[in-house]
Amino acid sequence: MMAEYKGYDVIIAGAGHNALTCGAMLAKMGVKVILFERNAWIGGGAVTREITAPGFKNDTHSWGHLWIHSNPIFKLLKPELEEKWGLKYIYSDNGMIGGAFQDGTGLIIHRSLEKTCEGFAKVSKKDAKRYKEIYEYWKEVRDGFIRHWWNPPEPESMSVAALEQTQEGRLMLRTQLLSCKDFVEENFENPYIRAFLLFFSLAPNIKPDQENLGNIFFIMIPHLHDYGESIAQGGSGELSHSLARMIEGYGGRIVPSAPVKKFIIKNGAAVGVELENGTEVYANKAVVTAVDPKHTYLEMIDKGLLPEDVVIGAEHFRPGKIPCSNSYWALHNHPILKSGPEVTNTGYWRCMGFVEDIVDHWSEIERGLVPTNPCINVDCASMKDPTRAPAGKHTLIIYTFAPYKLRDGTDWDDIEKEWGDRLLNTFRKYAINMTDDNIIARYINTPKKIAIDNPCMLDGANMGGEMAKYQMGIFRPFAGWCHYRGPFKNFYHVGPWNHPGGGVTGMGGITAIEIMKDFKILKKSPWAEWAED
């Protein structure tokens, strides 16, 4: 054991933003933490790197931070991150997300519900009214949802049983059983609104016809109006860096380029880790894995030590059927959308065609084909945050979904250039100035490259495990193992493969609270009022 790694209370394997959130909260409470990160950089899916050209900062995974703002645990941490450790969020209060269409039609989701509905009413008064009603429903369930989402999961049966008692409740239950495509077709009439909201709802790597997802519309989209959509100044990675500064400020340590090979288990308890270079490091109190469940349980712990249901759970854990692909662009000028200045000024566009185009795209993914006409999300963060690029220049992300493995055996590396051209040509149908002379440099991230960059993004999918009912709530990561603890004493889970799932959520705070409970320090922490001991 290397002397320099001695004396830490808690070891965390991985330094994504959730591990860092967990580490920062524990460090604040006087727990000595050390994090070992495989990559030369920290942040996992909340990372910003200059991968196109010098001075152009691109978010290599997440860019929009939405969920983290409704997380009451993070809310208690954020003021300190902002005041002492350099985090600054930029909110798009006016014009959060633009829906762009090739014929120049445009829709906008503003922070303001009223303003959003005014815009929707220009294409359909009926749909604008329905959109508002859905938001009103969310307001009624919001407090219950927030409590459920940011705590260890409870069985769904209690809320289902309550809903079954009334006709209104039964109708809501029925709606929840719908697929997103069925939902937009039942609730909205206008083809532009249907497509915009459907594509939005599929963001957590789900399929348009996947049933049991109708409640997304009562949560994800209304959520935006209450908590906003934001980017971190300087890049998504600045969230990770501010958390890292906080950990170090309280005496903790983060070691990059230090992959963890094995968890060391003795007498039924997790006691330390073995690094890839053979170094063994022991913790005084606990070990946390921020590494996905397949690597953690199928490669990093001797199988003979594991209960059978954990092994089966890890084998059956599904990464997600809708992997993603990102491309990064350094530009002279920001894109100008055919949909006009108001849509252009949002700096964040969903370009998806119509419902049939979305269905075609997803069907190609299912069949293992390179999407011919991909629906794309495009973000020009430098329009809101000029620190991301040299003066007057811009950074751009074109993000979409694609199969991890191609059916005909083609390697993504061999078609990366063509794929990048296809993404660019698709965006050219929506923007008027994406000409060759506007492009300084580019970098294409295929699903294959995403999974290599961060092995926790299993199969290049981004939600830390499929967000399907069989793998949510009390089934996440495995039935019976949903309380952020592994099958050994002093062994904890953190990351999107646990409730509530993927995204930049700061869910590492839930794990930190569980650890504080076990260490008997929760009561004196700032989180004592939020969490029940």
Ligand SMILES: Cc1cc2nc3c(=O)[nH]c(=O)nc-3n(C[C@H](O)[C@H](O)[C@H](O)COP(=O)(O)OP(=O)(O)OC[C@H]3O[C@@H](n4cnc5c(N)ncnc54)[C@H](O)[C@@H]3O)c2cc1C
């Ligand atoms: C292309 C893409 C775009 C996305 N866009 C968004 C978005 O806009 N908004 C949003 O909310 N979410 C987005 N997401 C999802 C989001 O990035 C992730 O869900 C989130 O970052 C997960 O955070 P985490 O800290 O729990 O895990 P991770 O970020 O996956 O962190 C795990 C860490 O563990 C490290 N690690 C792995 N193995 C080892 C090992 N053996 N030893 C040591 N370290 C190890 C990894 O290198 C990584 O740093 C996106 C994801 C992708 C892939």
